[in-house]
Amino acid sequence: xxxxxxxxxxxxxxxxxxxxxxxxxxxxxxxxxxxxxxxxxxxxxxxxxxxxxxxxxxxxxxxxxxxxxxxxxxxxxxxxxxxxxxxxxxxxxxxxxxxxxxxxxxxxxxxxxxxxxxxxxxxxxxxxxxxxxxxxxxxxxxxxxxxxxxxxxxxxxxxxxxxxxxxxxxxxxxxxxxxxxxxxxxxxxxxxxxxxxxxxxxxxxxxxxxxxxxxxxxxxxxxxxxxxxxxxxxxxxxxxxxxxxxxxxxxxxxxxxxxxxxxxxxxxxxxxxxxxxxxxxxxxxxxxxxxxxxxxxxxxxxxxxxxxxxxxxxxxxxxxxxxxxxxxxxxxxxxxxxxxxxxxxxxxxxxxxxxxxxxxxxxxxxxxxxxxxxx
Ligand code: NAD
Ligand code: GLY
Numbered sequence: 001x002x003x004x005x006x007x008x009x010x011x012x013x014x015x016x017x018x019x020x021x022x023x024x025x026x027x028x029x030x031x032x033x034x035x036x037x038x039x040x041x042x043x044x045x046x047x048x049x050x051x052x053x054x055x056x057x058x059x060x061x062x063x064x065x066x067x068x069x070x071x072x073x074x075x076x077x078x079x080x081x082x083x084x085x086x087x088x089x090x091x092x093x094x095x096x097x098x099x100x101x102x103x104x105x106x107x108x109x110x111x112x113x114x115x116x117x118x119x120x121x122x123x124x125x126x127x128x129x130x131x132x133x134x135x136x137x138x139x140x141x142x143x144x145x146x147x148x149x150x151x152x153x154x155x156x157x158x159x160x161x162x163x164x165x166x167x168x169x170x171x172x173x174x175x176x177x178x179x180x181x182x183x184x185x186x187x188x189x190x191x192x193x194x195x196x197x198x199x200x201x202x203x204x205x206x207x208x209x210x211x212x213x214x215x216x217x218x219x220x221x222x223x224x225x226x227x228x229x230x231x232x233x234x235x236x237x238x239x240x241x242x243x244x245x246x247x248x249x250x251x252x253x254x255x256x257x258x259x260x261x262x263x264x265x266x267x268x269x270x271x272x273x274x275x276x277x278x279x280x281x282x283x284x285x286x287x288x289x290x291x292x293x294x295x296x297x298x299x300x301x302x303x304x305x306x307x308x309x310x311x312x313x314x315x316x317x318x319x320x321x322x323x324x325x326x327x328x329x330x331x332x333x334x335x336x337x338x339x340x341x342x343x344x345x346x347x348x349x350x351x352x353x354x355x356x357x358x359x360x361x362x363x364x365x366x367x368x369x370x371x372x373x374x375x
Contacts, residue, residue: 004168005221009140010232014160018140018224020217024167025052025103025128028059034126034162037097040065043085043112044103045072048130051173056103056128066092070108074261077107077147079155085115099124099162105131105178106138106265110156113144117159127164131174132182132216133266135166136189136223141231141244147260151322152252158236166224168217176209176302181266183208183301184247186219188273189226191294192243195340197222202293205300242325243342246334247272250307253319257311263304270303278363279356280336283348290339295363306363313357 004021019030040063044053049069057065068088070081089098102112102125109127116125127139145156171179186208190198200222201208207215227244234241251272254263263271277291295305307316325332325344331353332346356363 004217007221007224007228009160009164009228011160011235016161016163018164018166018228020135020166020168020220020224022167022169022213022217024165025170026055026059028061030163030165031059031101031126032062034124035060035063035099036124037095037099038064039092039094039098040101041085041089041092041094041098042067042101042103043070043108043115044068045070045108047072048104048108052103052130052170056101060101066094070111072107074107074147074255074265075259077111077260079146082111082115082146085111086119089115089119094119094123096120096123099126101126101128102139102161103128103130104134105129106134109134109139110143110145110153113142113159113161114146114156117144117157122159124162125159127161129164129166130170132171132179132220133185134182135168135171135220136182137185137227137244139164139166140224140227141241142235150256151319152256152260154322154324160235164224166220168213168220171216172211174211177264178266179211180209180302181264181270183219184266184270184273184298184303186223187294187297187301188244188246188269189223191273191277191336191339192226192246192334192342193230193340194222194226195338197226198339202297205297209301239344242332242344243334245325246336246342247274247276249320249323249325249331249333250275250316252323253316254307254311256319256322257315258308263308267304270298270301271305271307274298274305274363275307275356276333276335278359279333279348279352282352282355283335285335285337286339291363306361309361311360313354316357 007018102109129135129139142160145153148154251268254268
């Protein structure tokens with residue numbers, strides 16, 4: 001039951017802890033201080049509820065607890081499903097002192113956070129992330145959203161949780177493909193701001209893929225440290241926070257083009273990071289060997305490292321225009337200036353972008369058949 005690590009997201013009066021350790025979800029002491037009223041609404045889904053809902057409820061015995069169990073999948077991350085949370089809150093007469101608990105991966109976390117930001121103009125919520133991706137990224141930093149058919153995460157709010165409880169033990173039930181998707185966001189931190197972490201990942205990738213608890217704990221801790229540091233500097237993405245979106249402009253285009261849920265978010269980010277690295281190489285910032293090394297690292301994590309072969313330049317260009325980083329019609333991308341350093345820039349020619357998009361399966365000279373995506 002011991003907490004291995006407590007980190008802080010430092011945001012003045014909205015600061016909050018991130019607890020990282022084993023068997024945390026059945027520890028009432030981690031929940032109770034962050035719940036102000038009597039009422040609690042646990043938001044989870046049909047996959048996570050049978051696995052972990054009872055353990056979380058056992059930690060909340062002093063509260064009046066309701067639950068809403070949503071359908072599982074990125075394709076349900078929309079306004080219709082969000083409304084199911086409001087239906088549950090209103091029909092169970094939850095008032096302004098209620099606390100929502102997001103028990104699930106990034107889809108549940110993003111939707112619960114958004115519901116908390118809107119319900120009665122804002123109520124408290126706690127993140128209990130249960131995927132690697134949500135433990136290293138989506139539960140920290142207060143980005144909440146639902147998708148729109150025309151663009152991913154286009155409707156949402158910045159709204160910080162009261163606490164994040166990242167229980168490494170729950171990762172043991174994660175499907176291998178979901179674990180790999182989370183590793184993509186872990187690799188992102190190494191690439192954008194932490195070369196030592198990138199080297200650590202190179203040395204420990206097989207342990208991570210094998211669900212090694214020590215390796216996973218370390219990866220969650222180092223990722224959350226990097227993310228908390230960036231968010232503390234720029235909560236609402238006026239500047240530096242955008243580097244957390246390395247690969248995401250390409251990746252969101254892939255997710256939207258393929259249909260939400262076909263490529264997992266982390267898989268699309270993996271291919272997108274290679275595209276960003278390829279462009280960075282074309283601009284003279286990193287070497288081709290570094291692009292290829294990244295591809296090999298992602299391949300060892302069982303991730304795709306080229307975009308879907310059926311997507312052409314125009315598909316990407318059309319979808320990338322909907323990106324939240326587009327300012328006054330101008331596309332901005334997160335690119336690498338070195339391994340471990342990134343910037344947000346519009347300082348690239350259309351030709352360079354087109355060369356990367358056209359490279360497709362020949363990015364870094366690996367091919368689709370070398371990667372894990374089969375659909
Ligand atoms: P997800 O929430 O869809 O979870 C993946 C799958 O794993 C689901 O089927 C889920 O039910 C299942 N699952 C969850 N925990 C499990 C467990 N412990 N054991 C077994 N199965 C489990 O996907 P995700 O990868 O966690 O999150 C992706 C979402 O996060 C995307 O919508 C993305 O846009 C969002 N995201 C948000 C941010 C942010 O800053 N808010 C950052 C990155 C990603
Ligand atoms: N996942 C990107 C961010 O939180 O800013």
